[in-house]
Amino acid sequence: MKKFLKWFGYSVALLVTLGVFYLGNLFFMKPLSLDHYLGKEVVLEFLDSPEALTYMGIVDGFNWITRHQSKISISGLEDLEEDLIEAKKVKSMLLSFKDTSLTQQQNITKKIAVFDLNNTIEEAEKFPYHNFPLNQIGGIHLNLVEFMTDIHPIRNVQEAEAYIDRLNLFDDSFKGTLEILDAQREAGIYPPKFVFDHVIRQLTEFLNYKKEENPLREVFVRKIKELELDAETSQDLVSKLDLALEESVKPGFGLLLGFMYETLPQANIHDGVWSLPNGDDFYALRLKVYTTTNYSAEEIHNIGL
Missing domain, CATH: 1.20.58 (Methane Monooxygenase Hydroxylase; Chain G, domain 1)
Structure with missing residues:
Protein backbone atom coordinates (compact mmCIF):
# COMPACT_ATOMS: atom_id res chain seq x y z
CA MET A 1 0.00 0.00 0.00
CA LYS A 2 2.84 2.37 0.90
CA LYS A 3 4.53 1.60 -2.41
CA PHE A 4 1.32 2.36 -4.29
CA LEU A 5 0.85 5.66 -2.48
CA LYS A 6 4.46 6.53 -3.19
CA TRP A 7 4.12 5.94 -6.92
CA PHE A 8 0.74 7.64 -6.94
CA GLY A 9 2.34 10.69 -5.33
CA TYR A 10 5.13 10.67 -7.91
CA SER A 11 2.57 10.44 -10.71
CA VAL A 12 0.56 13.36 -9.37
CA ALA A 13 3.70 15.44 -8.93
CA LEU A 14 4.77 14.63 -12.48
CA LEU A 15 1.37 15.58 -13.88
CA VAL A 16 1.36 18.86 -11.95
CA THR A 17 4.89 19.64 -13.17
CA LEU A 18 3.93 18.90 -16.77
CA GLY A 19 0.77 21.00 -16.39
CA VAL A 20 2.73 23.95 -15.01
CA PHE A 21 5.26 23.63 -17.84
CA TYR A 22 2.52 23.43 -20.45
CA LEU A 23 0.63 26.47 -19.12
CA GLY A 24 3.84 28.42 -18.68
CA ASN A 25 4.83 27.68 -22.27
CA LEU A 26 1.34 28.52 -23.52
CA PHE A 27 1.01 31.86 -21.73
CA PHE A 28 4.55 33.15 -21.25
CA MET A 29 6.61 31.74 -24.13
CA LYS A 30 6.20 30.76 -27.74
CA PRO A 31 3.77 27.81 -27.53
CA LEU A 32 4.91 24.48 -28.87
CA SER A 33 1.70 24.17 -30.90
CA LEU A 34 0.13 26.69 -33.27
CA ASP A 35 -3.27 25.10 -32.69
CA HIS A 36 -2.99 25.44 -28.92
CA TYR A 37 -1.89 29.07 -29.25
CA LEU A 38 -4.89 29.99 -31.40
CA GLY A 39 -7.17 28.05 -29.08
CA LYS A 40 -5.82 30.01 -26.12
CA GLU A 41 -6.45 33.31 -27.92
CA VAL A 42 -10.05 32.32 -28.63
CA VAL A 43 -10.60 31.42 -24.97
CA LEU A 44 -9.02 34.68 -23.77
CA GLU A 45 -11.21 36.65 -26.16
CA PHE A 46 -14.30 35.02 -24.68
CA LEU A 47 -13.09 35.62 -21.14
CA ASP A 48 -12.60 39.29 -21.96
CA SER A 49 -16.27 39.67 -22.91
CA PRO A 50 -18.90 39.38 -20.17
CA GLU A 51 -21.57 39.17 -22.86
CA ALA A 52 -19.82 36.29 -24.63
CA LEU A 53 -19.57 34.35 -21.37
CA THR A 54 -23.29 34.88 -20.82
CA TYR A 55 -24.07 33.74 -24.38
CA MET A 56 -22.09 30.54 -23.75
CA GLY A 57 -23.90 29.86 -20.50
CA ILE A 58 -21.60 27.03 -19.46
CA VAL A 59 -19.64 29.24 -17.06
CA ASP A 60 -22.67 30.75 -15.33
CA GLY A 61 -22.23 28.25 -12.52
CA PHE A 62 -18.86 29.87 -11.79
CA ASN A 63 -20.18 33.42 -11.72
CA TRP A 64 -19.11 33.61 -8.08
CA ILE A 65 -15.56 33.60 -9.49
CA THR A 66 -15.91 35.41 -12.83
CA ARG A 67 -18.63 37.91 -11.81
CA HIS A 68 -19.35 38.21 -15.54
CA GLN A 69 -23.11 38.33 -15.03
CA SER A 70 -22.72 41.69 -13.28
CA LYS A 71 -20.58 43.24 -16.03
CA ILE A 72 -20.98 44.60 -19.53
CA SER A 73 -18.31 45.62 -22.02
CA ILE A 74 -17.24 49.25 -21.79
CA SER A 75 -15.25 50.22 -24.89
CA GLY A 76 -13.61 53.61 -25.37
CA LEU A 77 -10.62 54.98 -27.23
CA GLU A 78 -8.14 53.24 -24.95
CA ASP A 79 -9.75 49.91 -25.75
CA LEU A 80 -9.37 50.53 -29.49
CA GLU A 81 -5.66 51.14 -28.98
CA GLU A 82 -5.29 48.03 -26.83
CA ASP A 83 -7.08 45.91 -29.44
CA LEU A 84 -4.67 47.14 -32.12
CA ILE A 85 -1.64 46.35 -29.96
CA GLU A 86 -3.01 42.89 -29.21
CA ALA A 87 -3.69 42.19 -32.90
CA LYS A 88 -0.09 43.08 -33.79
CA LYS A 89 1.18 40.90 -30.95
CA VAL A 90 -0.84 37.90 -32.12
CA LYS A 91 0.29 38.41 -35.72
CA SER A 92 3.94 38.55 -34.64
CA MET A 93 3.54 35.31 -32.72
CA LEU A 94 1.89 33.56 -35.65
CA LEU A 95 4.65 34.63 -38.03
CA SER A 96 7.22 33.18 -35.63
CA PHE A 97 5.93 29.70 -36.49
CA LYS A 98 7.95 28.56 -39.52
CA ASP A 99 5.88 27.09 -42.31
CA THR A 100 8.26 24.14 -42.60
CA SER A 101 7.48 23.12 -39.01
CA LEU A 102 3.71 23.07 -39.58
CA THR A 103 1.40 20.53 -41.13
CA GLN A 104 -0.50 21.36 -44.29
CA GLN A 105 -3.67 22.08 -42.29
CA GLN A 106 -1.77 24.25 -39.82
CA ASN A 107 -0.27 26.27 -42.67
CA ILE A 108 -3.77 26.90 -44.01
CA THR A 109 -4.95 27.92 -40.54
CA LYS A 110 -1.97 30.25 -40.15
CA LYS A 111 -2.56 31.83 -43.56
CA ILE A 112 -6.23 32.51 -42.78
CA ALA A 113 -5.46 33.93 -39.32
CA VAL A 114 -2.73 36.23 -40.66
CA PHE A 115 -5.03 37.39 -43.47
CA ASP A 116 -7.74 38.31 -40.96
CA LEU A 117 -5.24 40.04 -38.66
CA ASN A 118 -3.73 42.06 -41.51
CA ASN A 119 -7.19 43.36 -42.39
CA THR A 120 -8.01 44.08 -38.74
CA ILE A 121 -4.74 45.98 -38.25
CA GLU A 122 -5.14 47.96 -41.47
CA GLU A 123 -8.68 49.00 -40.56
CA ALA A 124 -7.67 49.95 -37.00
CA GLU A 125 -4.73 52.04 -38.23
CA LYS A 126 -6.30 53.71 -41.27
CA PHE A 127 -10.03 53.66 -40.62
CA PRO A 128 -10.64 53.46 -36.85
CA TYR A 129 -13.80 55.59 -37.03
CA HIS A 130 -15.41 54.48 -40.28
CA GLY A 272 -22.24 55.47 -49.44
CA VAL A 273 -18.91 54.99 -47.65
CA TRP A 274 -17.21 56.49 -50.69
CA SER A 275 -18.24 59.89 -49.28
CA LEU A 276 -16.22 59.38 -46.07
CA PRO A 277 -12.57 60.47 -45.80
CA ASN A 278 -10.54 57.95 -47.86
CA GLY A 279 -13.84 56.23 -48.48
CA ASP A 280 -12.73 54.45 -51.65
CA ASP A 281 -9.82 52.83 -49.82
CA PHE A 282 -12.08 51.81 -46.95
CA TYR A 283 -14.57 50.30 -49.41
CA ALA A 284 -11.75 48.36 -51.08
CA LEU A 285 -10.66 46.98 -47.71
CA ARG A 286 -14.20 45.88 -46.86
CA LEU A 287 -14.42 44.12 -50.23
CA LYS A 288 -11.18 42.34 -49.41
CA VAL A 289 -12.52 41.28 -46.00
CA TYR A 290 -15.81 39.93 -47.34
CA THR A 291 -14.54 38.34 -50.58
CA THR A 292 -11.01 37.32 -49.43
CA THR A 293 -9.74 38.66 -52.78
CA ASN A 294 -8.05 41.80 -54.03
CA TYR A 295 -10.68 42.35 -56.71
CA SER A 296 -11.84 45.91 -57.27
CA ALA A 297 -15.51 46.85 -57.03
CA GLU A 298 -15.67 47.01 -60.83
CA GLU A 299 -14.14 43.54 -61.22
CA ILE A 300 -16.60 42.04 -58.76
CA HIS A 301 -19.49 43.79 -60.49
CA ASN A 302 -18.39 42.42 -63.85
CA ILE A 303 -18.23 38.88 -62.43
CA GLY A 304 -21.86 39.27 -61.48
CA LEU A 305 -21.63 38.83 -57.71
Whole structure:
Protein backbone atom coordinates (compact mmCIF):
# COMPACT_ATOMS: atom_id res chain seq x y z
CA MET A 1 0.00 0.00 0.00
CA LYS A 2 2.84 2.37 0.90
CA LYS A 3 4.53 1.60 -2.41
CA PHE A 4 1.32 2.36 -4.29
CA LEU A 5 0.85 5.66 -2.48
CA LYS A 6 4.46 6.53 -3.19
CA TRP A 7 4.12 5.94 -6.92
CA PHE A 8 0.74 7.64 -6.94
CA GLY A 9 2.34 10.69 -5.33
CA TYR A 10 5.13 10.67 -7.91
CA SER A 11 2.57 10.44 -10.71
CA VAL A 12 0.56 13.36 -9.37
CA ALA A 13 3.70 15.44 -8.93
CA LEU A 14 4.77 14.63 -12.48
CA LEU A 15 1.37 15.58 -13.88
CA VAL A 16 1.36 18.86 -11.95
CA THR A 17 4.89 19.64 -13.17
CA LEU A 18 3.93 18.90 -16.77
CA GLY A 19 0.77 21.00 -16.39
CA VAL A 20 2.73 23.95 -15.01
CA PHE A 21 5.26 23.63 -17.84
CA TYR A 22 2.52 23.43 -20.45
CA LEU A 23 0.63 26.47 -19.12
CA GLY A 24 3.84 28.42 -18.68
CA ASN A 25 4.83 27.68 -22.27
CA LEU A 26 1.34 28.52 -23.52
CA PHE A 27 1.01 31.86 -21.73
CA PHE A 28 4.55 33.15 -21.25
CA MET A 29 6.61 31.74 -24.13
CA LYS A 30 6.20 30.76 -27.74
CA PRO A 31 3.77 27.81 -27.53
CA LEU A 32 4.91 24.48 -28.87
CA SER A 33 1.70 24.17 -30.90
CA LEU A 34 0.13 26.69 -33.27
CA ASP A 35 -3.27 25.10 -32.69
CA HIS A 36 -2.99 25.44 -28.92
CA TYR A 37 -1.89 29.07 -29.25
CA LEU A 38 -4.89 29.99 -31.40
CA GLY A 39 -7.17 28.05 -29.08
CA LYS A 40 -5.82 30.01 -26.12
CA GLU A 41 -6.45 33.31 -27.92
CA VAL A 42 -10.05 32.32 -28.63
CA VAL A 43 -10.60 31.42 -24.97
CA LEU A 44 -9.02 34.68 -23.77
CA GLU A 45 -11.21 36.65 -26.16
CA PHE A 46 -14.30 35.02 -24.68
CA LEU A 47 -13.09 35.62 -21.14
CA ASP A 48 -12.60 39.29 -21.96
CA SER A 49 -16.27 39.67 -22.91
CA PRO A 50 -18.90 39.38 -20.17
CA GLU A 51 -21.57 39.17 -22.86
CA ALA A 52 -19.82 36.29 -24.63
CA LEU A 53 -19.57 34.35 -21.37
CA THR A 54 -23.29 34.88 -20.82
CA TYR A 55 -24.07 33.74 -24.38
CA MET A 56 -22.09 30.54 -23.75
CA GLY A 57 -23.90 29.86 -20.50
CA ILE A 58 -21.60 27.03 -19.46
CA VAL A 59 -19.64 29.24 -17.06
CA ASP A 60 -22.67 30.75 -15.33
CA GLY A 61 -22.23 28.25 -12.52
CA PHE A 62 -18.86 29.87 -11.79
CA ASN A 63 -20.18 33.42 -11.72
CA TRP A 64 -19.11 33.61 -8.08
CA ILE A 65 -15.56 33.60 -9.49
CA THR A 66 -15.91 35.41 -12.83
CA ARG A 67 -18.63 37.91 -11.81
CA HIS A 68 -19.35 38.21 -15.54
CA GLN A 69 -23.11 38.33 -15.03
CA SER A 70 -22.72 41.69 -13.28
CA LYS A 71 -20.58 43.24 -16.03
CA ILE A 72 -20.98 44.60 -19.53
CA SER A 73 -18.31 45.62 -22.02
CA ILE A 74 -17.24 49.25 -21.79
CA SER A 75 -15.25 50.22 -24.89
CA GLY A 76 -13.61 53.61 -25.37
CA LEU A 77 -10.62 54.98 -27.23
CA GLU A 78 -8.14 53.24 -24.95
CA ASP A 79 -9.75 49.91 -25.75
CA LEU A 80 -9.37 50.53 -29.49
CA GLU A 81 -5.66 51.14 -28.98
CA GLU A 82 -5.29 48.03 -26.83
CA ASP A 83 -7.08 45.91 -29.44
CA LEU A 84 -4.67 47.14 -32.12
CA ILE A 85 -1.64 46.35 -29.96
CA GLU A 86 -3.01 42.89 -29.21
CA ALA A 87 -3.69 42.19 -32.90
CA LYS A 88 -0.09 43.08 -33.79
CA LYS A 89 1.18 40.90 -30.95
CA VAL A 90 -0.84 37.90 -32.12
CA LYS A 91 0.29 38.41 -35.72
CA SER A 92 3.94 38.55 -34.64
CA MET A 93 3.54 35.31 -32.72
CA LEU A 94 1.89 33.56 -35.65
CA LEU A 95 4.65 34.63 -38.03
CA SER A 96 7.22 33.18 -35.63
CA PHE A 97 5.93 29.70 -36.49
CA LYS A 98 7.95 28.56 -39.52
CA ASP A 99 5.88 27.09 -42.31
CA THR A 100 8.26 24.14 -42.60
CA SER A 101 7.48 23.12 -39.01
CA LEU A 102 3.71 23.07 -39.58
CA THR A 103 1.40 20.53 -41.13
CA GLN A 104 -0.50 21.36 -44.29
CA GLN A 105 -3.67 22.08 -42.29
CA GLN A 106 -1.77 24.25 -39.82
CA ASN A 107 -0.27 26.27 -42.67
CA ILE A 108 -3.77 26.90 -44.01
CA THR A 109 -4.95 27.92 -40.54
CA LYS A 110 -1.97 30.25 -40.15
CA LYS A 111 -2.56 31.83 -43.56
CA ILE A 112 -6.23 32.51 -42.78
CA ALA A 113 -5.46 33.93 -39.32
CA VAL A 114 -2.73 36.23 -40.66
CA PHE A 115 -5.03 37.39 -43.47
CA ASP A 116 -7.74 38.31 -40.96
CA LEU A 117 -5.24 40.04 -38.66
CA ASN A 118 -3.73 42.06 -41.51
CA ASN A 119 -7.19 43.36 -42.39
CA THR A 120 -8.01 44.08 -38.74
CA ILE A 121 -4.74 45.98 -38.25
CA GLU A 122 -5.14 47.96 -41.47
CA GLU A 123 -8.68 49.00 -40.56
CA ALA A 124 -7.67 49.95 -37.00
CA GLU A 125 -4.73 52.04 -38.23
CA LYS A 126 -6.30 53.71 -41.27
CA PHE A 127 -10.03 53.66 -40.62
CA PRO A 128 -10.64 53.46 -36.85
CA TYR A 129 -13.80 55.59 -37.03
CA HIS A 130 -15.41 54.48 -40.28
CA ASN A 131 -17.97 52.33 -38.48
CA PHE A 132 -21.01 53.81 -36.76
CA PRO A 133 -21.53 52.71 -33.10
CA LEU A 134 -24.98 54.29 -33.33
CA ASN A 135 -27.06 52.92 -36.17
CA GLN A 136 -30.63 51.80 -36.63
CA ILE A 137 -29.88 48.07 -36.95
CA GLY A 138 -27.00 47.10 -34.68
CA GLY A 139 -26.33 50.19 -32.59
CA ILE A 140 -25.18 49.82 -29.00
CA HIS A 141 -28.48 51.31 -27.78
CA LEU A 142 -30.32 48.41 -29.40
CA ASN A 143 -27.83 45.62 -28.75
CA LEU A 144 -27.58 46.26 -25.02
CA VAL A 145 -31.33 46.27 -24.48
CA GLU A 146 -31.78 43.14 -26.59
CA PHE A 147 -28.98 41.39 -24.72
CA MET A 148 -30.56 42.16 -21.37
CA THR A 149 -34.10 41.19 -22.34
CA ASP A 150 -33.28 38.14 -24.46
CA ILE A 151 -29.99 36.70 -23.19
CA HIS A 152 -29.32 37.58 -19.56
CA PRO A 153 -30.81 34.73 -17.49
CA ILE A 154 -32.88 35.28 -14.36
CA ARG A 155 -33.18 31.88 -12.71
CA ASN A 156 -32.64 33.01 -9.14
CA VAL A 157 -32.28 36.10 -6.95
CA GLN A 158 -28.54 36.35 -7.61
CA GLU A 159 -29.06 36.59 -11.37
CA ALA A 160 -31.83 39.13 -10.84
CA GLU A 161 -29.42 41.26 -8.84
CA ALA A 162 -26.77 40.80 -11.53
CA TYR A 163 -29.30 42.08 -14.09
CA ILE A 164 -29.61 45.27 -12.05
CA ASP A 165 -25.82 45.51 -11.73
CA ARG A 166 -25.58 45.49 -15.50
CA LEU A 167 -28.21 48.19 -15.87
CA ASN A 168 -26.17 50.34 -13.50
CA LEU A 169 -23.31 50.17 -16.01
CA PHE A 170 -25.30 51.42 -19.00
CA ASP A 171 -24.23 55.03 -18.53
CA ASP A 172 -20.54 54.05 -18.29
CA SER A 173 -20.85 51.95 -21.43
CA PHE A 174 -22.48 54.80 -23.33
CA LYS A 175 -19.83 57.24 -22.11
CA GLY A 176 -17.21 54.95 -23.62
CA THR A 177 -19.12 55.02 -26.89
CA LEU A 178 -19.24 58.81 -26.73
CA GLU A 179 -15.43 58.88 -26.60
CA ILE A 180 -15.38 57.11 -29.95
CA LEU A 181 -18.17 59.28 -31.35
CA ASP A 182 -16.29 62.45 -30.38
CA ALA A 183 -13.14 61.16 -32.08
CA GLN A 184 -15.26 60.29 -35.11
CA ARG A 185 -16.59 63.83 -35.14
CA GLU A 186 -13.06 65.26 -35.03
CA ALA A 187 -12.22 63.10 -38.05
CA GLY A 188 -15.17 64.61 -39.91
CA ILE A 189 -17.08 61.32 -40.11
CA TYR A 190 -20.85 61.34 -39.67
CA PRO A 191 -23.58 58.82 -40.52
CA PRO A 192 -26.05 59.53 -43.34
CA LYS A 193 -29.10 61.63 -42.54
CA PHE A 194 -31.46 58.63 -42.59
CA VAL A 195 -29.39 56.95 -39.85
CA PHE A 196 -29.74 60.05 -37.67
CA ASP A 197 -33.51 60.04 -38.23
CA HIS A 198 -33.93 56.40 -37.23
CA VAL A 199 -31.58 56.49 -34.23
CA ILE A 200 -33.10 59.70 -32.85
CA ARG A 201 -36.54 58.13 -33.15
CA GLN A 202 -35.40 54.94 -31.39
CA LEU A 203 -33.69 56.79 -28.55
CA THR A 204 -36.66 59.10 -28.10
CA GLU A 205 -39.14 56.20 -28.04
CA PHE A 206 -37.12 54.45 -25.34
CA LEU A 207 -36.93 57.54 -23.18
CA ASN A 208 -40.67 58.14 -23.58
CA TYR A 209 -41.72 54.68 -22.40
CA LYS A 210 -44.05 54.69 -19.43
CA LYS A 211 -42.40 52.94 -16.49
CA GLU A 212 -44.48 49.77 -16.81
CA GLU A 213 -43.89 49.59 -20.60
CA ASN A 214 -40.11 49.83 -20.53
CA PRO A 215 -38.89 46.49 -22.01
CA LEU A 216 -36.02 46.26 -19.53
CA ARG A 217 -38.52 46.51 -16.68
CA GLU A 218 -41.32 44.48 -18.25
CA VAL A 219 -39.10 41.47 -18.90
CA PHE A 220 -37.49 41.70 -15.46
CA VAL A 221 -40.82 41.83 -13.64
CA ARG A 222 -42.16 38.91 -15.65
CA LYS A 223 -39.11 36.75 -14.99
CA ILE A 224 -38.91 37.35 -11.24
CA LYS A 225 -42.64 36.64 -11.01
CA GLU A 226 -41.89 33.19 -12.41
CA LEU A 227 -39.46 32.63 -9.51
CA GLU A 228 -42.37 32.87 -7.05
CA LEU A 229 -40.39 34.96 -4.57
CA ASP A 230 -41.93 36.42 -1.46
CA ALA A 231 -43.52 39.84 -1.88
CA GLU A 232 -40.86 41.73 0.07
CA THR A 233 -37.97 40.33 -1.99
CA SER A 234 -39.77 40.97 -5.27
CA GLN A 235 -40.60 44.54 -4.32
CA ASP A 236 -37.02 45.20 -3.23
CA LEU A 237 -35.68 43.94 -6.55
CA VAL A 238 -38.14 46.00 -8.60
CA SER A 239 -37.31 49.11 -6.58
CA LYS A 240 -33.60 48.63 -7.24
CA LEU A 241 -34.34 48.09 -10.93
CA ASP A 242 -36.40 51.30 -11.14
CA LEU A 243 -33.54 53.18 -9.51
CA ALA A 244 -31.06 51.79 -12.05
CA LEU A 245 -33.34 52.83 -14.89
CA GLU A 246 -33.58 56.37 -13.56
CA GLU A 247 -29.96 56.86 -12.54
CA SER A 248 -28.05 54.94 -15.22
CA VAL A 249 -30.08 53.70 -18.17
CA LYS A 250 -32.12 56.79 -18.99
CA PRO A 251 -29.23 59.24 -18.42
CA GLY A 252 -27.12 57.07 -20.72
CA PHE A 253 -29.76 57.13 -23.44
CA GLY A 254 -30.06 60.86 -22.89
CA LEU A 255 -26.33 61.33 -23.52
CA LEU A 256 -26.59 59.50 -26.84
CA LEU A 257 -29.68 61.43 -27.87
CA GLY A 258 -28.00 64.71 -27.02
CA PHE A 259 -25.02 63.83 -29.18
CA MET A 260 -27.26 62.89 -32.11
CA TYR A 261 -29.14 66.18 -31.95
CA GLU A 262 -25.91 68.12 -31.54
CA THR A 263 -24.33 66.59 -34.64
CA LEU A 264 -27.50 66.34 -36.74
CA PRO A 265 -26.57 69.48 -38.77
CA GLN A 266 -23.40 67.67 -39.89
CA ALA A 267 -25.23 64.53 -41.06
CA ASN A 268 -23.75 63.09 -44.25
CA ILE A 269 -25.96 64.01 -47.21
CA HIS A 270 -24.62 60.93 -49.02
CA ASP A 271 -25.29 57.31 -48.09
CA GLY A 272 -22.24 55.47 -49.44
CA VAL A 273 -18.91 54.99 -47.65
CA TRP A 274 -17.21 56.49 -50.69
CA SER A 275 -18.24 59.89 -49.28
CA LEU A 276 -16.22 59.38 -46.07
CA PRO A 277 -12.57 60.47 -45.80
CA ASN A 278 -10.54 57.95 -47.86
CA GLY A 279 -13.84 56.23 -48.48
CA ASP A 280 -12.73 54.45 -51.65
CA ASP A 281 -9.82 52.83 -49.82
CA PHE A 282 -12.08 51.81 -46.95
CA TYR A 283 -14.57 50.30 -49.41
CA ALA A 284 -11.75 48.36 -51.08
CA LEU A 285 -10.66 46.98 -47.71
CA ARG A 286 -14.20 45.88 -46.86
CA LEU A 287 -14.42 44.12 -50.23
CA LYS A 288 -11.18 42.34 -49.41
CA VAL A 289 -12.52 41.28 -46.00
CA TYR A 290 -15.81 39.93 -47.34
CA THR A 291 -14.54 38.34 -50.58
CA THR A 292 -11.01 37.32 -49.43
CA THR A 293 -9.74 38.66 -52.78
CA ASN A 294 -8.05 41.80 -54.03
CA TYR A 295 -10.68 42.35 -56.71
CA SER A 296 -11.84 45.91 -57.27
CA ALA A 297 -15.51 46.85 -57.03
CA GLU A 298 -15.67 47.01 -60.83
CA GLU A 299 -14.14 43.54 -61.22
CA ILE A 300 -16.60 42.04 -58.76
CA HIS A 301 -19.49 43.79 -60.49
CA ASN A 302 -18.39 42.42 -63.85
CA ILE A 303 -18.23 38.88 -62.43
CA GLY A 304 -21.86 39.27 -61.48
CA LEU A 305 -21.63 38.83 -57.71
